[in-house]
Amino acid sequence: MTDYNPIKIEEKWRKKWEEKKAWNIDIKKSKKPYYNLMMFPYPSAEGLHIGNVYAFTGADIHGRYMRMNGHDVFEPMGFDAFGIHSENFAIKQGTHPKDETGKNVNNFREQLKHMGALFDWEHEVDTSSPDYYKWTQWLFLQLYKQGLAYRAKAPVDWCPGCKTVLANEQVIGGKCERCDSVVEQKDLEQWFLKITKYAEKLLNNLDEIDWSEVVKTAQRNWIGRSTGAELEFRIKNHESRVRVFTTRPDTLFGATYLVLSPEHPLVSSMIHDSKFMIQNLDEIKDYINDTKKKTELERTDLAKEKTGVELKGVKAINPANNKEITVWIADYVLSGYGTGAIMAVPAHDQRDFEFAKKYDLSIEMVICPNYPDPTCPVLDEAYEGEGYLVASGDFTGMPNEEAKDKIAKFVNGEEKINYHLRDWLISRQRYWGPPIPIIYCDKCGAVPVPEKDLPVELPYVEDFHPTGTDKSPLATIEEFVKTKCPQCGGEARRETDVSDTFLDSSWYFLRYPSTEFHKKPFDETITKKWLPVDMYIGGKEHSVLHLMYARFITMALRDAGLIDFEEPFVKFRAHGLLIREGAKMSKSRGNVISPDDYFESYGADALRMYLMFLGPYEQGGDWQDSGITGVARFLKKVWELCQNKKGKVKNDPELERLTHKTVKKVTEDIENLRYNTAIAALMEYVNKLTQYTAYDIYCVETLLQLLAPLAPHITEELWQEALGHEASIHNEKWPEYDPEKIKEERARMAVQINGKVRSQIEVDVDAQEDDMKELALGDEKIKKWLEGKTPKKIIVVPNRVVNIVI
RNA sequence: GCCCGGGUGGUGAAACUGGUAAACACGUUUGACUUAAAAUCAAAUGCCGAAAGGCUUGAGAGUUCGAGUCUCUCCCCGGGCACCA
Numbered sequence: 001m002t003d004y005n006p007i008k009i010e011e012k013w014r015k016k017w018e019e020k021k022a023w024n025i026d027i028k029k030s031k032k033p034y035y036n037l038m039m040f041p042y043p044s045a046e047g048l049h050i051g052n053v054y055a056f057t058g059a060d061i062h063g064r065y066m067r068m069n070g071h072d073v074f075e076p077m078g079f080d081a082f083g084i085h086s087e088n089f090a091i092k093q094g095t096h097p098k099d100e101t102g103k104n105v106n107n108f109r110e111q112l113k114h115m116g117a118l119f120d121w122e123h124e125v126d127t128s129s130p131d132y133y134k135w136t137q138w139l140f141l142q143l144y145k146q147g148l149a150y151r152a153k154a155p156v157d158w159c160p161g162c163k164t165v166l167a168n169e170q171v172i173g174g175k176c177e178r179c180d181s182v183v184e185q186k187d188l189e190q191w192f193l194k195i196t197k198y199a200e201k202l203l204n205n206l207d208e209i210d211w212s213e214v215v216k217t218a219q220r221n222w223i224g225r226s227t228g229a230e231l232e233f234r235i236k237n238h239e240s241r242v243r244v245f246t247t248r249p250d251t252l253f254g255a256t257y258l259v260l261s262p263e264h265p266l267v268s269s270m271i272h273d274s275k276f277m278i279q280n281l282d283e284i285k286d287y288i289n290d291t292k293k294k295t296e297l298e299r300t301d302l303a304k305e306k307t308g309v310e311l312k313g314v315k316a317i318n319p320a321n322n323k324e325i326t327v328w329i330a331d332y333v334l335s336g337y338g339t340g341a342i343m344a345v346p347a348h349d350q351r352d353f354e355f356a357k358k359y360d361l362s363i364e365m366v367i368c369p370n371y372p373d374p375t376c377p378v379l380d381e382a383y384e385g386e387g388y389l390v391a392s393g394d395f396t397g398m399p400n401e402e403a404k405d406k407i408a409k410f411v412n413g414e415e416k417i418n419y420h421l422r423d424w425l426i427s428r429q430r431y432w433g434p435p436i437p438i439i440y441c442d443k444c445g446a447v448p449v450p451e452k453d454l455p456v457e458l459p460y461v462e463d464f465h466p467t468g469t470d471k472s473p474l475a476t477i478e479e480f481v482k483t484k485c486p487q488c489g490g491e492a493r494r495e496t497d498v499s500d501t502f503l504d505s506s507w508y509f510l511r512y513p514s515t516e517f518h519k520k521p522f523d524e525t526i527t528k529k530w531l532p533v534d535m536y537i538g539g540k541e542h543s544v545l546h547l548m549y550a551r552f553i554t555m556a557l558r559d560a561g562l563i564d565f566e567e568p569f570v571k572f573r574a575h576g577l578l579i580r581e582g583a584k585m586s587k588s589r590g591n592v593i594s595p596d597d598y599f600e601s602y603g604a605d606a607l608r609m610y611l612m613f614l615g616p617y618e619q620g621g622d623w624q625d626s627g628i629t630g631v632a633r634f635l636k637k638v639w640e641l642c643q644n645k646k647g648k649v650k651n652d653p654e655l656e657r658l659t660h661k662t663v664k665k666v667t668e669d670i671e672n673l674r675y676n677t678a679i680a681a682l683m684e685y686v687n688k689l690t691q692y693t694a695y696d697i698y699c700v701e702t703l704l705q706l707l708a709p710l711a712p713h714i715t716e717e718l719w720q721e722a723l724g725h726e727a728s729i730h731n732e733k734w735p736e737y738d739p740e741k742i743k744e745e746r747a748r749m750a751v752q753i754n755g756k757v758r759s760q761i762e763v764d765v766d767a768q769e770d771d772m773k774e775l776a777l778g779d780e781k782i783k784k785w786l787e788g789k790t791p792k793k794i795i796v797v798p799n800r801v802v803n804i805v806i
Numbered sequence: 807g808c809c810c811g812g813g814u815g816g817u818g819a820a821a822c823u824g825g826u827a828a829a830c831a832c833g834u835u836u837g838a839c840u841u842a843a844a845a846u847c848a849a850a851u852g853c854c855g856a857a858a859g860g861c862u863u864g865a866g867a868g869u870u871c872g873a874g875u876c877u878c879u880c881c882c883c884g885g886g887c888a889c890c891a
Contacts, residue, residue, distance in 0.1 A: 173888095214885080217810050221887045228891080246891060259891095300889065332889045342891050350807090351889050420890060543886075577884090581817090613831075615819065619811080620884095622818055630831045633846095677820070680830035687830090750826035755872045757826050795871050801825045805871050 004639035006603025010713040014113065022728065023118040025072040027513055027526060034071035035530050036063035037509055039538035040125070042080040043104035045089055048111040050593040051585070054578040057608045058617045058675065059537040060117040064709035065670050067118065068734040074530065075118040076512040078125030079105050082133065083501025084162055084178060087432035091465060097432040098460060101128055114599045116608065116712045123515045127504035132511065133434035134455035135521035136504050139553070140437060141448050146560050148194045151446060156190055156425055157183040157296065163466035164429040165190055167500060168422045169545050174297030182297050188470050191436055191497070192423040195552045199223055199419045202551055209567055212574040212618065218543035224420025229408040230339065233258055236315040236324060238275065240266060245338030248348065249413055250403040252320040253392040254366035255343035258327045259308065262291040263335035270311065279312040284329065291331045299331050306332045306355045319411040321393060330355065338418055346382065353382035366392050367400045424549065426500040429472045431464035433498030441485035441492040450486050456494070472496045505546050506553040509533050509568060533569045540574040547572070573673060576620025593623060605711035606632045612675035612710065635714055637686050638707065642700055642722040652695065656741055658688055659699055663737035666706045675710070682707060702735050747799035751776045753785050754805055769796045776802040
């Protein structure tokens with residue numbers, strides 16, 4: 001009998017599988033395609049992170065399970081190698097991202113090969129290779145043609161750390177998601193993708209797709225749909241109008257002032273137009289300047305007291321009651337949302353209430369909870385609840401919900417839906433990304449690079465460091481910038497910004513099956529066969545980034561007639577976070593687990609299984625250093641079980657039942673990504689088997705088949721070498737169970753008195769309820785407890801419990 | 807503030823439609839084997855108690871013969887959104 005040497009057998013099978021290309025499937029001819037996708041990593045210099053291994057193992061088990069269920073599983077892997085993260089790392093190391101990336105990709109690939117996953121390396125993708133980013137640029141051009149890519153001057157978020165502008169989604173609480181710097185606001189001309197066009201579809205489709213609920217809610221929150229009305233206020237003695245967005249038109253009679261954001265266009269025109277006769281111009285200019293100096297973080301700090309300035313001399317007219325009201329500017333009103341102006345109803349909005357208190361503005365209650373009792377409560381905070389209208393002209397007495405529509409109509413308001421979602425800013429003033437394929441010509445304006453001229457190659461630039469200006473380092477490369485206009489042939493300049501990394505990853509799943517095609521991004525027939533993706537597994541940190549962008553791009557490509565589906569991922573599951581002994585793993589804590597250490601000591605099978613055993617996959621796991629010995633012991637037991645070929649004994653009913661039960665349990669658990677309990681069931685099964693001196697070989701075969709997706713190497717070795725099968729276990733069909741054979745003959749029942757367990761009885765499973773009752777009452781312990789008292793009531797749950805109530 | 811998760815032994819965690827809480831593992835203790843250690847095997851292990859028994863799923867209330875599971879109120883941890891009008 002040979003000892004279990006995981007390192008040796010894993011190396012052996014790794015080689016064999018690679019030689020045979022065991023997992024590669026015929027993309028073109030496949031009859032039962034199953035696209036099993038996981039989020040490709042960015043190849044950092046530190047190498048494969050244990051969190052990657054955790055994520056990929058769970059996804060690979062799913063793929064292997066589907067494979068044994070007869071599907072042609074396509075499980076590609078690639079590298080998100082372009083982008084700020086790779087570039088920042090190169091800067092830190094004093095290397096060049098291009099040299100760095102090649103090295104890291106090779107390192108990652110080698111590490112990934114140790115996992116024993118189904119990865120198909122013939123379909124690898126690297127977003128930084130010209131063969132890939134050529135099509136990222138092509139994608140941009142398609143969006144441009146559709147009118148979904150546009151250039152606009154807008155207030156944008158600038159990260160002083162990364163020295164580039166960022167998309168909205170990449171600013172978390174006023175800070176850069178990459179480097180944590182507080183972002184600043186700049187007015188710059190940038191390229192945007194019109195994701196807002198799809199806001200409604202992105203939101204509505206969420207109800208239909210089979211995705212983890214966490215991610216769906218995150219996206220719903222982010223899209224942030226709110227319905228209301230736009231109302232118009234006249235300015236007294238002037239032709240100007242102010243439009244406001246409100247979700248509470250029912251409170252219009254209580255609007256006692258207007259607030260404009262300091263950036264509101266009307267504000268600057270008022271300053272420059274003497275007709276307005278503003279009395280405190282200097283004060284207003286100062287306030288606007290102060291606002292400009294603030295970062296978004298300071299401006300939106302909830303803790304800070306609200307500030308504002310009245311536009312003295314300007315009055316607006318409340319359209320509901322024609323009362324004159326004052327007009328203010330305040331930085332708590334954001335220019336980017338709604339119309340950049342609000343009607344303030346201090347009685348029914350907490351923010352307005354605070355502002356009104358501070359500046360002593362009138363607070364008029366128009367919604368009252370205790371109508372028709374005319375006494376309204378005295379407010380020490382805004383009343384935001386339901387009620388009936390008071391002091392609201394003809395609407396007085398109406399329930400406020402009903403009044404929303406009616407008052408909006410009464411003042412000719414317009415129904416309006418607003419979204420929190422903003423267009424996707426994709427320009428980056430950085431080097432390591434695909435140059436945006438646009439040429440500027442003095443005569444023709446912005447001209448897209450003709451598709452035949454793609455890729456616009458990223459030149460190898462010695463000094464690729466971000467400049468810190470609003471220009472990318474490419475702007476200093478004369479040979480790159482200077483070009484001819486594709487339209488008129490005249491002198492022209494190239495766009496020098498590159499696009500956001502998330503554009504690279506927004507379509508990579510379309511590329512994988514078509515990597516062999518070099519003249520198109522994805523082949524039509526193959527795409528029809530393989531997409532949308534059947535299962536996508538990844539982290540929830542990309543809920544409103546990658547996962548939303550990918551959906552948007554898919555919708556846009558569909559509308560362009562390039563694909564025929566609008567949701568890229570039929571099923572998405574978010575895995576949990578892997579932590580270590582209760583704490584997050586991070587470089588700064590120095591508590592990051594190295595997968596290589598475990599590949600080389602316990603082996604990949606033990607590592608895979610331990611990671612999955614830690615807890616429910618979708619919930620995350622807490623790595624305990626001492627824990628891996630448990631699965632290592634288990635694998636050793638499995639090994640030994642297969643070495644001693646015990647005698648053939650058929651029809652041990654208890655063992656047969658357990659075998660079928662285990663098949664059922666493991667099948668259901670794997671299907672639902674509950675790998676931890678699947679492993680527990682296998683452990684129980686093995687513990688039982690080791691107690692037997694003889695059993696049918698079928699038991700061991702079934703065990704290995706159930707274990708194969710979790711521990712691919714050891715099961716292959718035992719299947720072929722110990723049990724003598726010629727073909728791979730991974731080509732075996734997934735075991736089935738017979739529901740008839742799971743049924744027990746006898747059952748243990750609890751006997752309770754007033755709900756407390758006092759004894760146990762054993763019964764035939766198909767016994768009559770009365771027999772169970774009788775057996776319970778006859779039990780010695782129960783008799784003692786009853787002491788001759790007559791039960792008031794006896795409840796029998798067959799094969800479970802008898803509860804005697806006295 | 808709003809929206810998702812979650813709170814169960816010393817630890818990671820199980821528990822089907824409400825029906826014997828703590829499966830599976832780690833750790834610990836004891837014993838066997840060994841000169842010894844490791845490995846392995848066997849036994850014990852929720853808490854209190856010598857035992858009988860009592861108590862126990864974040865807290866409190868409720869529904870029920872019976873609640874970790876359902877309802878309500880509240881507390882704590884993780885995450886998302888947020889002066890969004």
